Amino acid sequence: MNLSFCVRWPQPIASGANNGGHRKAETGKLVRRLPVSCRVANRQSANPMSRTNIIALLIFGAILGYFLSFGPETTQNFKAGVYRLLAPFLTGGSGIKKQITSVRSGLKSLDELEHENAALNVENRELRATNKGLRDVEHEVNRLRHALNYRERSMFKLVAAEVIARDSSSWWRTLTINRGKRDAIETDMPVVTDVGLVGKTTTVSDTISVVLLISDENCRIAASVEGSREQGIVSGERVTGGLTPLLDLNFLSKQADLKPGQKVYTSGVGGVFPSGLLIGAVKIFRVRELDGQAQLTPAVELSHLEDVFVVTGRR
């Protein structure tokens, strides 16, 4: 790989005696001769602040200052505006990603079929492929039927949404869904599945929204423990090493003595999350100096979500 675009090194000088790309400087030492563009680039690095550069730096500083002066509301509006602009790309990107995944799984199936059924004729292969396609459709129908049943029997008004992207940064656990203000979604609305709580909406644009997952350190949920009077605050951990994140249930009494498997529900305190939504199950309980703390396994498998529901109100 040759990234040397500027210099053909060493290079003979154009005029004077050809001494293999070198010339004698005043000091008598041999000095390598650079082409004009690089000599100028080097000189420029020695004196980089031309008038144009200073003006550019001032404009950059002014724009930077403008952005740094944003308050929370302005930042929220700015984010929503950018999401509005990028919504077609994000939705389109989600579709492309699904197609790529589908093609990849299709190729894998063909590969397996080749190895396992080398002796079978073309007709058999076609039939198997058709069967596989039908099974995929059946799986999807079952999944959607399941979701629809939950929507119909739920006591909440739910808006179904599809996950189009997840965890786009290192320090926040988020999802992006394909529903926004046009679907009556607002900031701080709970997001659930038929299994349990997923998180709450944060940034909402016209057609897409960002969901802060319960596994994020900033998503705090008032919770109560099944079969006890214990109440506490659930929050995620700052960094998760594995695929399955764990949640912390803090501010329990030291005498709580929770057992693994006990279920934890939203208590309804705080106003964002209605009571009775399953958050997860106790994994470990430990007593700390001032209080008790439990680690929970989330009820919902957050890393494999495809469809969610946004709770827009009660029926």
Added chain:
Amino acid sequence: MIFFLLLLGLVLVAQIAEVFIPALPWFYNAHVCIVPVIVFYGAMALPFPLMLALALFAGVLLDALTVQVIGGKVEISAGSSILLYGVLAGIMHGLRPLFARGRWEVHCILSGVFTSSIVLAQYLMITFRRGSLVFNREIWWQIGGPGLIAMAIAPIFFWGLQWLGQMTAYSYGPERGHAE
């Protein structure tokens, strides 16, 4: 100018692509960061004003797509990514003469180091807001992982971008007003 516009477009595409590239579970959930590699290449290839414009664009996108406003509080102010990109790209721009001599190894390594610096700066900012400064193995990997990945992919991207520059007949020479 065409090359600059292409770099802007690539930054936009890369930023959107990053949203769809999942974190690597076998690498402590480290994220793949492509945008910094493109920005730092631009820092070496573009003149100073265009380098600032590229850093500004990348910073605005990063702020808009990653920074979260939760409960009426902003953990990382909008604009901080612009500042980070501006400063780091400025340092990279200072090493432009070295790149002009065909030495790109240092820049590949620096692309990785600077990518990790951006993630580290974000972590320090959120830690300042949330409290309890924690540095465990997972956090170090979350910070160092993207840098190592950036370092590994940088030669491929540099090669591709240089090819793109040649295709658009972009001159890597001096800035306007300085030519002999």
